[in-house]
Amino acid sequence: MTVDTNVVIIGAGPAGLTAARRLSELDIEYTLISREDRPGAYKACGGYVPGRVLDEFGLNQIPDAHDVRSIRMKFPGLEMKRVDFDQPVGVNVNRENLGKALLGKIEGDPGEIWLETECGLIESSSDGCIVRYTKENESGLISSNLIIDASGANPVSLRFNPVRNRPTNSQIGYAVQYQMKTKRSLDIVNDFFYGSEFSPRGYAWNFPRGHETVLGTGGIIDTIRTSEKRTTTYLDNLVENTDPTTNELQNAGYEIVQREAALMPLAGIVSPSYGKRIMLAGDAACQCSPITGEGIHYSMSGGQKAAEVAIECVRKKDFTDKALSRYENSWTKAFGSDLKWGLWLQKRFLESGSSSMGSTFLRSDKSTRVIAEMLAGARTVRSAILAAAPGYLVSKIRRA
Template identity: 25%
Template sequence: MNEYDVIICGGGPSGATTAFYAAKAGMKVLVIDKSKFPRDKACGGLLTARLFDELPELEKYIKPIIECPSRDVNLYSPSMKYKIDFEFPEGTPWNITREVFDNAVLEAARDVGAEILTETRVRDFEFNGGVTVQTSNGDFKGKMVIGATGPNDKLATMVREKRNIKPWNDNQMGTALMWEPVVGKEFVDKTFSDSRSLLVHFKPGGIEGYGWVFPKKEILNIGFGGYNRTIKSVKIKEIWEDYINLLKEDGYFPKDQKTPPVKGAPLPLDGPLKATTMDYTLLIGDSAGMVSPLSGEGIYYGMHAGKLAIKTIKAALETGDYSQKHLDQYHRDWNEVFGKELRDLSFFALMALKLPERMVYYGTRDEKLCEIFADLFLGVTPGGLGKRKPITRAIFDAIRYPYFGLG
């Protein structure tokens, strides 16, 4: 049986990035994923500009497959009474399709020496002075293992049990549902202009979340996401049809096209886990809850964590110390870089999703507040803005622009 320095379970952006940097560092790496690539995933498909600041080594693989930038956003309140038209001052988001993007990052890992094993299901783990990963294609031995398969990661469940962390519930989990119909470049150019304006609707169908249209070259990424505590109480198909009809009425979707089907994916929205390691094991990305509770964006956090993990993996290989205590350095490293940011975003998600009508109302009157929320959504400020500046501005607007409505 071949032995690897590190086995990564999950070939999405988080796992593939970890594999890329580990292989570049000279490690023997195996990536295992259940899917056949290229494969799609329910996601808005936006990259924040800081991704390239933190991961410049991957830029040559990613830049060629970017669809287009988006330079502004149109954001509607739940009642449609208030609308914000906001041009991004900096940190323009980049549009990608996950099918192409995920495959590109995985191929980047292969390009620098990582072994890739797809269409293979992980069945179990045996820890025996290392770890044996039992799969549908045989067993594989590694000195360490990385969990990067998402919110239902088996390794994450094992870490939770080991570290006394309760499973996520419907108040902490969300669902993202989307589809990418091809509508043609002519329609996208005419409707969303060269700016490829993003479209956001708060609380579609009463869901505690938001709906979106993110235009690509010839495709519209249409979807909505929110907390399971409200999504599970509604009829998804009806809300999806109502949302598409709303877009048709407003001219954002071709009237002659049939309502596209919808697909979904789970989304952790409670911030990162309080522990992301155990003996021989690290958790990366969605498996560790590294997702913005405000925007649902997790690509940047997972990929950045994958790069940060290399320092700890390398030290473990050099010392032969794979203990939880030693591997906790990884947890401290990512927590120092963006842990507080994710915890702050949990607070702002509560404020924005509980009072969206009010927040959009204030945004129509205060461009500075729009800049603050654009920063929170796109992560322009390294490490996050903190709580003081956004809260102070919201209080200022509440005093200056009295609001007497609901929500």
């Protein structure tokens, strides 16, 4: 079977579903294909959604969302610091529930969403795009004017029509996490742990959701490969030997119900993110914070901006690289600074060590709150660095 449409979206994560929502709002035909049967159900993710996402995209009704009002941070040589906020700074959610909420925001009928559909060969030329797919043991073709590839950290389009090289192992993170259930409810306090005790020169996290929590750790792939410890050893240490986490989990009666892993693009701004009638969005475009690993906000914003450029291209019947370049200009203007300075901060952590960087940025209650706001997504990375860094660093940053 051959299907004709204006835009093919590959992937039903935050980027893909947000792109579909925007195309639907402006009555542009599309077909979204995803191998998942339930969006987000199998995605390894901490599940923290910053408050700015809820406001910007109208997602205040995510099922079973837990308000986050407190952040704790642990750096080597320093006591754990806790920062409380008067209002929620975000929510912790199950990724499948987030997927349901995003799917529910897609209204109208200009598009089709095909779940449990495998994407095969992708071809693009000056005449258009062809996507081969397999659904329910039947194969077919979709012809389109454009493709929005939101298929994850290893985007499927790079296998056939690469618009750029894949990021190197020094630019990709690897994370493992435990999905846990507890007999008694946990306080909703999001924890961030930095230092070699908790990760292979990355960081670890604990994001509770009432009777559930997600405990994870990770680092840059190159660093993990040279580490003497298995990555899960860091998690086991958090569970068994690190208070207050150990004490809180034991008192709540915890059980590990699932072990999972995922890749995270931590490369900062990677160009180009478009070409040959294809736009990369979300993890496929490395739209992920290099310092926190948070990608939901950036993915949704990237997906929306890809859709808006697609709409303009369809209406003008202009699918050239010059027309698509508006996409990269748009998303880098919107949040490229966060990725740029997040990468800057990440490299300082790796080069200087978490201990020295922790004492540099957490030297006062004011700077501690600033860093907590950044980790919660309530403050941009650059503004956090300018507000919390010593004067000699601030002068360098202002000149950059």
